[in-house]
Amino acid sequence: MSNGLFFTGTVLKNNRNLLEEENARKRLDLLEEQINMRKQDAADRRLATRQSGIKSSSVETDFTGISDPRIKSEIINRASDFNNFVANNYEEALENPLIQSEIQSRRDDVKLFTEYARSLDTKITKYDPLNPDAASLRYQTDDDGNNMIELNKANIFQEFEDGTFNLKDRVTSFDNDFDGQVIQDETTPGYMGYLDDIQSESFIGADENTYSGLKPGEKDQFLNRFKKNHLINPRTGTFASTQAEKDYMTNERFEIDGNVYDGIGAYLLEEEGIDNEPSPEERERFNPKSELFDTETHTKYVDYLANKIWERETANRNTLLISKAPREQGDELSQEDIDFLTGPSSSVKPYGDVDFKLETGMYDDVADRGIEVTLLPESLFPGQGERQERFNDLYKDAVSDGSKSVKAQVTRLGLTTNNEKVAVVNYATEEFLIPLDAISGELKELKKGSIGNKLDLFKPTTAGQAEGDALFD
Numbered sequence: 001m002s003n004g005l006f007f008t009g010t011v012l013k014n015n016r017n018l019l020e021e022e023n024a025r026k027r028l029d030l031l032e033e034q035i036n037m038r039k040q041d042a043a044d045r046r047l048a049t050r051q052s053g054i055k056s057s058s059v060e061t062d063f064t065g066i067s068d069p070r071i072k073s074e075i076i077n078r079a080s081d082f083n084n085f086v087a088n089n090y091e092e093a094l095e096n097p098l099i100q101s102e103i104q105s106r107r108d109d110v111k112l113f114t115e116y117a118r119s120l121d122t123k124i125t126k127y128d129p130l131n132p133d134a135a136s137l138r139y140q141t142d143d144d145g146n147n148m149i150e151l152n153k154a155n156i157f158q159e160f161e162d163g164t165f166n167l168k169d170r171v172t173s174f175d176n177d178f179d180g181q182v183i184q185d186e187t188t189p190g191y192m193g194y195l196d197d198i199q200s201e202s203f204i205g206a207d208e209n210t211y212s213g214l215k216p217g218e219k220d221q222f223l224n225r226f227k228k229n230h231l232i233n234p235r236t237g238t239f240a241s242t243q244a245e246k247d248y249m250t251n252e253r254f255e256i257d258g259n260v261y262d263g264i265g266a267y268l269l270e271e272e273g274i275d276n277e278p279s280p281e282e283r284e285r286f287n288p289k290s291e292l293f294d295t296e297t298h299t300k301y302v303d304y305l306a307n308k309i310w311e312r313e314t315a316n317r318n319t320l321l322i323s324k325a326p327r328e329q330g331d332e333l334s335q336e337d338i339d340f341l342t343g344p345s346s347s348v349k350p351y352g353d354v355d356f357k358l359e360t361g362m363y364d365d366v367a368d369r370g371i372e373v374t375l376l377p378e379s380l381f382p383g384q385g386e387r388q389e390r391f392n393d394l395y396k397d398a399v400s401d402g403s404k405s406v407k408a409q410v411t412r413l414g415l416t417t418n419n420e421k422v423a424v425v426n427y428a429t430e431e432f433l434i435p436l437d438a439i440s441g442e443l444k445e446l447k448k449g450s451i452g453n454k455l456d457l458f459k460p461t462t463a464g465q466a467e468g469d470a471l472f473d
Contacts, residue, residue, distance in 0.1 A: 062114055066121045074160045078113055082106050113167055116174070123178040124153060138183040138242070145236040148181040183241050189251070190243060191226055195313055198222070214317055219310055219378070226306040231299065237288045247305070249287070254308055267304050307378060333457050341458055342419050351433045352385030355417040356424065363414030364451035371410035371442050373425060373434065381422050381433040394428050408432070410439060413452045421455055 061079045063072050085106060089099050127134050127149050140148045156177075159165035170177070198218050203211055230244050239245040252263040261269060264286050268274040274282065284292040286301055333341075345359035357363060373379075377392050384391075398406045408427035413436060416422055421436035436443070436455060443456035 065118045068121050068124060070157055070160065071117045071121050074165075075114060075117055078110050082110050109167060112171070116167065116171055119174065120156070123149075127178065127182075140181040140183060141233070141236055141238070143233070143235045149178055152177040152181070188243075189247050190229060190241075191222070191247075191309060192313070194222065194225060195317065199317065214314060219314075222310055223303075223306045226309065227302050230302045230305065232288050234295075237293075239288075248302070252305065252309065254312065263305050263308070264301070266308060267301050271300070271304060311378070333454060337454055338458065341415060341454065345417065348417060351381075351431070352387045353383045354381060354422075354433060356412075356422065356433065357415050357417060361451065363412050364446075364455065365412055366446075366452060367409070367411040369410075369442075371439060373408055373410060373423075373438060374405045375408050375425070375427065375434070376405050379434055379438065381420075381435055384433060387430075387432055390430065391427070391432050394430070398428075410442075413443075413455055415455070415458075421458065 061072075061075050063075065066072055066075070086103055089103070092099050125131065127137070127139075142148060142151065156165070156170065159170075198215070198221070199213055200211075200215055203215050229240050230248050232239055239248065248263065250262060252266075254261050254263070254266045256266060256269060264283055265278055268278050268282060281292060284290040285294045285297045287293055288298065341362060345357035345362055347358040348355040349358050350356075375391075375395075377388070377395055380388055380391060395406060406427060408425040410423050411426050411431070412424040414422060414424070416433075422433045423436050423439055424431055425434055440456070443452055446452040446456065
């Protein structure tokens, strides 16, 4: 009997097909490669789409019509900043309307700046001092005599450099930055157009009546405007325009006592008493380009010229009464009152060539009412001759301390022998006449039935005019 061991179990056969497994692995690898290729292809398509989208959303620099390298550089910088913003925010912009809006807003700014840049380059070329076409132009200057166009241009380029350029503000100021700094010489005196502008077709006066013509107070505005436009720049010694210089030096003509004088000649006659032909040296005091130029004389002459021109140009620009304000019953003068006031006076007091009616009942003594008025030389009623000259002398002495006007006391109200309404005022113990309209507000406070109240109601007429259509200077 043998003692050996014997395996009596079932032997399992290994049925694995190694070749098929290898083929399966290859198929899996191929499938994975195909999947990866499709992923890459999709990624490439997305990248191409993104790049195409970014490109279509980007802006290109456009230098058409621009030659200045500083302007070109600023366009490049702005376009680059915009394109970088688009690239960095493209994906988010696909889903976020706010980013889309921001991109559009920035694109509009680049477009607007490019348009501004072309206009800027054009103006720089147009006003280049080396441009022959600009040689005859005259430019506004600052107080130091610097050309304002050159200053504005320098400021714009400095703002490019330091990043403070504000496109909207510069677009708004563009016309003034350049064309607005070119002095456009007038073909006629500027004050003529201004006088036309300030005439009103209809306005309500202090007496509530309706008038047309020049409003009260327009004279002061005219004088201030004229002096501003005709006083030279103290730093540069130049006038605001060629026309202003012509007005000042040669163009104006005034008739005085039957003779015609230019502005300087009239000033020397009426203000300095030089009644013969002024010498060249006397005239040179007025000329800012002369070594003999006198600033004080210049200032006084411009003030004189302003008043003289106003007097001449408004002589035929009277204020016309269009209609009276409705009055309460009893506020009309009786025909008897009118006949008496306009009748002859047995007693008059002369004020130069003007006679004041002193007939009892034709004037009102208001010395005790404390009515005070502000006076300038032009405030006096015209035609007082030596009295006007006397007031002018008193006025000059009074305003030598720099004041603008003087105060006078109203003493009487009445009519001239031409039935013009006037008031007598006392200044420096001397009497002068002023138009009664100057105190129309005080007249309304006078007692009904008084001479002063009747004078307020009285509306004098001139020959050929209907009742109520009186003309007042």
